[in-house]
Amino acid sequence: MLVVAALGGNALLKRGEPLTAENQRRNVQEAARSLAEIVRAGHALVVTHGNGPQVGLLALQGAAYKPDELYPLDVLGAETEGMIGYLIEQELENELGHDRPVATLLTQVLVDPADPAFKKPTKFVGPVYSEEEAKQLADQRDWDIAKDGTYWRRVVPSPKPKDIPDLRVLQLLLDQGVVIICTGGGGIPVIERADGAMIGIEAVIDKDAASALLAERLKADALLMLTDVDAVYRDFGSETAEAIRHLSADEAEALVLPDGSMGPKVESAVAFSRAGDGFAGIGRLSDALAILEQRAGTVVSTQG
Structure with a gap:
């Protein structure tokens, strides 16, 4: 199977941890162990990741300089995609014993400059x-x-992703058996000018939405959204909380979930499952292979 695995923020930084290189390296080592299990099981793998804390930190560092020397968010996004991709690439190569090629690709993602997200x-x-x-x-x-x-x-601003101009390069790498790390932090947000040229824009795209679009365009068999919660829960945080193991796209869409946590993941799972024959899985990073094999987490498909 072709698997797109989207790493949540906990893959790099557990809740409450300082944003240090040492902490990120240690957490990426744990993530690499789970991802390597997918590759060893015979699956093709594409990895995406978040970058919210990292891009914010770079913006703060930049604020120490003159206001007219600040870098825009698209450039900061590219910097974090390279930095985080480097860590994941190196640790995944180490975990796989360097017997599979692994590559990080800085990935442009097209957005609409008229997207209402720019005003909110x-x-x-x-x-x-x-x-x-x-x-x-x-x-x-x-x-x-x-x-x-x-x-x-x-x-x-967090506009919706519309297209992935670098898709041809990604497909070339997949055809050669490369494990790819791409579309980090939702990808580098770009817009298309009237003459067809592209240029970056001030925004950070939602990682789950971009991962779902990527999985759809690559015709992936599975989209895994890996976090620090073992499943989607009904009545999460209450005494009646119950893990949901299987959901149809219609059932998932009807759930009322927090915007900042499971909401975007379930929305992306619904979009991907409706786009083709694949399924989406949501759950704990350490359970990645079990979620893929539908033995853990929450599986979202057209049929449930």
């Missing part, structure tokens, strides 16, 4: 702050901010 930023980036700190930074740096649980964070 919702994508969290960077570290968390107290309400007072966040409001002070928002005034100083002209940020949009929003509440994230008990904290506050910067939010930026």
Whole structure:
């Protein structure tokens, strides 16, 4: 099978951990062990990942310089895609004993400049702050901010992905048996000018939505969205919480889920399952192969 595995933020940074290179390296080593099981089981693998904390950190570092020297979000996205891809690529090569080629591709993703998301930023980036700190930074740096649980964070536009111009390169790599790391952080957001030329734009694309589009365009057999929760739950956080093991696309679409956690994952799972004959799986990173074999997590398909 061709499998697209989307790593949640916990693959690089567990909840509450400082954003250090050491912590990210250790967490990527754990992720590589789970991903290598998929490859050893005989499957072709494409890996995507998030970048919210990392792109926010780079933006903060850039803010230490002159305002007119700040790099835009598309460039910061490319930087984080290279940085995170390097870690995943190296640790996956180590885990596979260097017997399979692994490559990272900086991936452009086309968005619509008229997308309403540009007028309503919702994508969290960077570290968390107290309400007072966040409001002070928002005034100083002209940020949009929003509440994230008990904290506050910067939010930026998150337009929907429309196309993946680098798809031909990805297919060439797959045809040669390469394990690919791509579309990191939802890909580098670009728009198309009237003359057909492309240029980056200030945004961060949702990783799950971009992963679903990637899986659809590659005609993948399975899309895995791997996180730190073992399944989608009905009544999550309550005494009546119950793990859901199988969902039809219609059943999944009818669920009421938080926007910032399982909501985007289930929405992406529905989109992918309806686009072809494949299925989507949502669950814990350490259960990746078991989710693929439908022995763990939540499976979303057209039939349930």
